[in-house]
Amino acid sequence: MGETASVWPGRNWPLGATWTRASTNFAVYAPNATAMWLCLFDEDPDGQERETRHELTEASLGIWHGELPDIAPGTRYGYRADGAWDPANGHRFNVDKLLLDPYSLATAGTIRHDRALFGYDWDHPEERSTEDSAPVTARSVVVDPSFDWEGDAPMKTRWRDTVIYELHVKGFTQLHDRVPEHLRGTYAGLGSPAVVDYLRDLGVTAVELLPVHQFFSEPSILERGLSNYWGYNSIAYFAPDGGYSSSGDRGQQVSEFKEMVKSLHRGGIEVILDVVYNHTAEAGPAGPTLSFRGLDDKGFYKRVPPPDGPQGWQFDDTYWDVTGCGNTVNSWDNLALRLILDSLRYWVTEMHVDGFRFDLMPALARTGTEVDFHCALLIAIGQDPVLRHVKLIAEPWDVSMDGYLVGRMPPPWVEWNDQYRDTLRDFWLRGTGGVRNVATRLAGSSDLYADDGRSAYNSVNFITSHDGFTLRDLVSYERKHNEANGEDNRDGSDNNRSCNHGVEGETDDARIIALRRRQAANLMVTLCLSNGVPMITAGDERGRTQRGNNNAYCQDNEISWLDWRPDDAWLDVYETTKAALRLRREHTALRQRHWFEGSPTIPGGPKDLAWLHPSGREMTEADWGDASLSGVGTFMSGAPLREPGPSGEQLIDNSFLLWFNAADRPMEIALPANEWVQAGEVVLSTDETLPAGTGVKAGQELVIGPRTVVVVSST
Structure with a gap:
């Protein structure tokens, strides 16, 4: 381990590592730290990793900064922050923990479930650990941002003309026989001609990608021999996940992502990102220390009031959690608010994405603990000259009792409409009496969106999403079958509103198979021809199955991947879906x-x-x-x-x-x-x-x- 003092003062903006041919400026926000080290990693002549620490002595406005010459793109780095160990008051500084840069544009490597990742002593959680986490965690990467976009510009497809297709970057192409094998499961694979042609031919206008911000699997999942597949466990909000890169993780993933966007745009397909700003991969107080917790735990995460009685550190009650993931990001905090806005603008201006779907939006729209549509984040996005013109989709609920806000998000936000989903499932699959609610949903859900100047296109209509049964499973199972998740089938919703049409699961009965296919086609036609924005879940149009698993968040395997073989595909449903989308596209009567x-x-x-x-x-x-x-x-x-x-x-x-x-x-x-x-x-x-x-x-x-x-x- 080397150490040097040859650091220029640099500047406190922009945050992150800003590379030029002459030098690289490093800036990181940690207002309560007492010391900060920039750690650079390379290999010695024997190929062993070597860490060199540079102390950053300049600090202004809570930002530690310094500048170094001759830093090449691809250089790996991290931070070590020193300061008080006082978890009861939100201070978890620990110089033995290597921290990712919150503004890193790329990350290299992954994390391993190890005690060294935790900031506290495993056996004595009130004490600070002295075990070095560097050997088991990822590094940030210095990136050259230059790229030839060849005239690519925002598509700005009107909402009334938009058809969304929700997909997983890896799962969509991992088994695709027309995608070159070395590109399957990657950004390059998703941007390949075979995929773009398929999407365009089907008739969708936008892909909504499950989270691609760099994420890592939770320790509890790793302990079961599984991994986080969906990606709702973000930690680096500027970095495309390196696991979806075919070209490397030393910054190549950034260029590959841009090439994917450019290819999709050429095919007339917009790119929408599912973003998870409401919580991070650091989880609850007993979670790993990866970045924010070691830099500004007090400001970045929402806290609960101390319990009555003797004051002291409440190890299990430090964070206020309305995400179900252990922590909730404090969007009123200077760093958190700035980071979210900077991240959103970066993905629009530098990565050319066309919009965002916000996971658990009410968790972010809170002043204190109350949902507040006049909160700083919503106001800032609404007045931002870049963000106010992109597609903004809210998942209008979180896991709290007061967090269900369907129909209440302010303009210009559009919403996932789960009332459309439930009503149409009940109508087609459960024989729920009457058609009053069905007509309301088909006509655009005016009961939810017509009273405040919004239109039917504020409703994103869907029958299925990544979370729950696939369409095929919806008409084939009445009970969830999540045993493969290792949670004794306790996880996942029991409120599926599904119908197996006589047999649970797959069957050879031709009559039942024909009925299931017809019901799937009914649901797809209804979705495509309803007023509002239709969202199709990838593979539903061709009968993708998860074998009854309605919570496949940890199944990075054939359970989740789309099977492209024609043998068992419901290609009749595909043709019906394609025909319905063509009617919608060609006739304004069906999208007024x-x-x-x-x-x-x-x-x-x-x-x-x-x-x-x-x-x-x-x-x-x-x-x-x-x-x-x-x-x-x-x-x-x-x-x-x-x-x-x-x-x-x-x-x-x-x-x-x-x-x-x-x-x-x-x-x-x-x-x-x-x-x-x-x-x-x-x-x-x-x-x-x-x-x-x-x-x-x-x-x-x-x-x-x-x-x-x-x-x-x-x-």
């Missing part, structure tokens, strides 16, 4: 900009929306209250479009009539003379007796098969 009003959009024209009873009449108030009604029709009027024809310009009416029958019996439909559809053609159907191309006209009576969707376009 404004709320439906149930009145004509032009004088003398038809209503913009009408709900139809199977008898042929418009729905009445009594019909809406009929719990036995399990089918409904809806007319959606398209604005007349001018399109050149054989004899000049002519009007094209692209209105639609959709019928949904969730009953296990056929539904007789009367189509009397009406102002909506005088004549039409079936353009999409899950009913084999009414295939696409079937003609329909006013005065006709139809029989809609059990558990089917039929879409008719006017002619």
